[in-house]
Structure formats: structure tokens, C-alpha cells
Amino acid sequence: MRLRITKEIDYIYCPTCKNKLTYHNFDKQNVLACNLCSFTFWNNPQPVVSALIEINGKVLLIKRKGQTYNGFWALPGGIINSFEEPSQSIKREVKEECGLTVTDLDLLDAYLIIYAPNGLNKKPSHTSIDLIYKCGIKEKSIKKFTSNEVSKVALFNKETLPENIAFKHREMIYKHYLY
Incomplete structure (x- = not known):
């Protein structure tokens, strides 16, 4: 839904x-x-979560489809459901978007997302607060996985990090992983 x-x-x-x-x-x-x-x-920010996952020295990103920032890469994550703890939300989102099981997590950061429909030159429509978690996972590698929200899951190092990364996820990757 x-x-x-x-x-x-x-x-x-x-x-x-x-x-x-x-x-x-x-x-x-x-x-x-x-x-x-x-x-x-009150048009208050909506809470969302994002997962910073490292596998074999590389950071995991998803390629978004059919939603805001379609075709952009991002950290796995999404909207916190009503009555759902953020820690449960990040586990659910990583499973839904990557097919991976989160084993441990640590809250790293939080920042404001300002959404502008149809491009950054438009009047903002709403905001979110993104909680960034560092997540350990059970699996040691990723398998080919797609969902209705994700067209691709891939691992990147500093040299191969894509240009089109949504939100402030590039900044979060550099701040908490590639520092």
C-alpha cells in the first residue's frame, strides 16, 4: 500500500x-x-530511515524506481510506519529492498530532507527527517534482488560511487563510511 x-x-x-x-x-x-x-x-516532517551497510569494504546502494528520485541511487530505507519503532523499520526496509537480514544497528545521524516536486527549482511540497543507521547484516554477500521500489542492489567503493545519489546520502556515506 x-x-x-x-x-x-x-x-x-x-x-x-x-x-x-x-x-x-x-x-x-x-x-x-x-x-x-x-x-x-501541521505539515510536520515525516520520519524515514536509511541504512549504511558495508560488505567486503564496499557500501551497499539501491537504485530507486517508480517514486521520488526514480533512477537515482540511495541507501536502502523508507518511511517509518505508524506505531513502528525506527529500529524495526530499518530492519523491515532492508529486507524489503535488498533481501538482507539486519543483525545489529547503530544510529549515526539525522537530517532534514526537503522534497520539491518535479525538480529542485519548484516550491517544496513536504519534508522528512532521515535517521541514518549503520547496519550489520547476516549475509556475507548480496544476491540479485529487485522489488516494486528497487531496480538494482549494488556495492560501491570510493572510486566507483555513482554520481546520481539521492537525498544527502552521498554526504552521509563520506561522513560515516569514507571519512
Whole structure:
């Protein structure tokens, strides 16, 4: 099931009382709010996780398909489901996207992702907070694996790292792996 991201533009009327929503300045931020029932639409960042996995001296990347940054390489990962611990989410995402079993993990970093639809020159539509985990895995090598979100899984060293890496994953790889 694909999670639909709700943006401010999706809201015209209050989902609680059906009154028309208007923009209000709250803590130096313009937010949609209802004048009757005090409903406020907070367009907060969505939590996501990414896995930094090293196998035989190389970093593992996935090639994304059918979603944001289609055709770009990235660390394996994804959206944290409702009521799911981040540590469980990273294990699930690595299994779904790479077919690998996470055995241990260590939280390395967190940063803000700003999504701009159809290119970086557009107005941002939403944000995420990406939690970067260093993950150990049970398997000693990767097998050919694809899913509805991933077209390829591959290992790279510093010399072979691809140019088109999504998000701030290149920065995270250099900061925590190729330092």
C-alpha cells in the first residue's frame, strides 16, 4: 500500500467541522487553521530511515524506481510506519529492498530532507527527517534482488560511487563510511 502524503493544498475545509480553513501566523509559521473549532493542519516532517551497510569494504546502494528520485541511487530505507519503532523499520526496509537480514544497528545521524516536486527549482511540497543507521547484516554477500521500489542492489567503493545519489546520502556515506 502506498502512503499518500497530505499537503496543505489538499485541505480547503476543516475535517472536524467543515468550516473553510484560512492561513494563520503561528510561531512565525503560516499554517492552515479553522476559526470555529481550532483545528490546525501541521505539515510536520515525516520520519524515514536509511541504512549504511558495508560488505567486503564496499557500501551497499539501491537504485530507486517508480517514486521520488526514480533512477537515482540511495541507501536502502523508507518511511517509518505508524506505531513502528525506527529500529524495526530499518530492519523491515532492508529486507524489503535488498533481501538482507539486519543483525545489529547503530544510529549515526539525522537530517532534514526537503522534497520539491518535479525538480529542485519548484516550491517544496513536504519534508522528512532521515535517521541514518549503520547496519550489520547476516549475509556475507548480496544476491540479485529487485522489488516494486528497487531496480538494482549494488556495492560501491570510493572510486566507483555513482554520481546520481539521492537525498544527502552521498554526504552521509563520506561522513560515516569514507571519512
